[in-house]
Amino acid sequence: MPLKMPHNPLLIGVYPGTFDPVTFGHMDIISRALPLLDKLVIGVAENAGKGPLFSLEERIEILKTEIKSLPNPEEKEISILGFNNLLVQFAETQKARVLVRGLRPVSDFEYEFQMAGTNRKLAPHIETLFLMASEPYQLIASRFVKDVARLGGELSSFVSPEVGIRVREKYN
Ligand code: ADP
Numbered sequence: 001m002p003l004k005m006p007h008n009p010l011l012i013g014v015y016p017g018t019f020d021p022v023t024f025g026h027m028d029i030i031s032r033a034l035p036l037l038d039k040l041v042i043g044v045a046e047n048a049g050k051g052p053l054f055s056l057e058e059r060i061e062i063l064k065t066e067i068k069s070l071p072n073p074e075e076k077e078i079s080i081l082g083f084n085n086l087l088v089q090f091a092e093t094q095k096a097r098v099l100v101r102g103l104r105p106v107s108d109f110e111y112e113f114q115m116a117g118t119n120r121k122l123a124p125h126i127e128t129l130f131l132m133a134s135e136p137y138q139l140i141a142s143r144f145v146k147d148v149a150r151l152g153g154e155l156s157s158f159v160s161p162e163v164g165i166r167v168r169e170k171y172n
Pocket of ligand 1: 016017018019020023024025026029100101102103104108132133134137138139140141142
């Protein structure tokens with residue numbers, strides 16, 4: 001018998017990521033996911049193993065500032081929370097039925113395909129929703145933003161001016 005989930009009238013989605021730092025690509029996924037959901041939880045993975053440039057607290061703080069300038073005409077609820085447990089467990093604590101992921105051409109596919117399959121086995125009642133990266137942002141990756149900043153390059157095509165300042169501060 002399939003597991004019966006308690007009915008939750010609100011469609012809640014979790015958008016998980018490292019957001020080290022948040023880029024225009026992430027913000028595009030957030031703004032496109034928002035109209036599809038009643039509430040969006042941005043889950044900031046602690047991801048200590050990845051050796052993030054920004055601490056979890058800094059990444060959350062930066063995201064909170066960026067979200068303030070995001071158009072949200074329907075005034076949808078957005079929360080930004082850190083997590084360091086299994087993604088599907090975090091999603092369950094948030095009563096989410098959807099995981100939102102962005103898909104950039106080619107490079108993301110295999111990893112995302114495996115992750116969605118693993119999460120489906122762990123929690124079949126939670127569906128992963130993929131949004132294809134929008135054309136202007138397809139090549140943006142937090143990893144490259146850090147590489148460009150470290151080598152003194154221009155960041156304005158990838159992140160907001162505020163995020164650019166924060167990244168540069170780290171390398172100064
Ligand atoms: P992770 O460590 O989980 O890869 P990221 O912060 O790098 O975390 O990315 C979080 C999610 O956002 C992933 O689904 C990733 O594919 C997506 N993403 C990142 N950059 C972009 C972009 N430029 N366009 C669309 N989606 C993106």
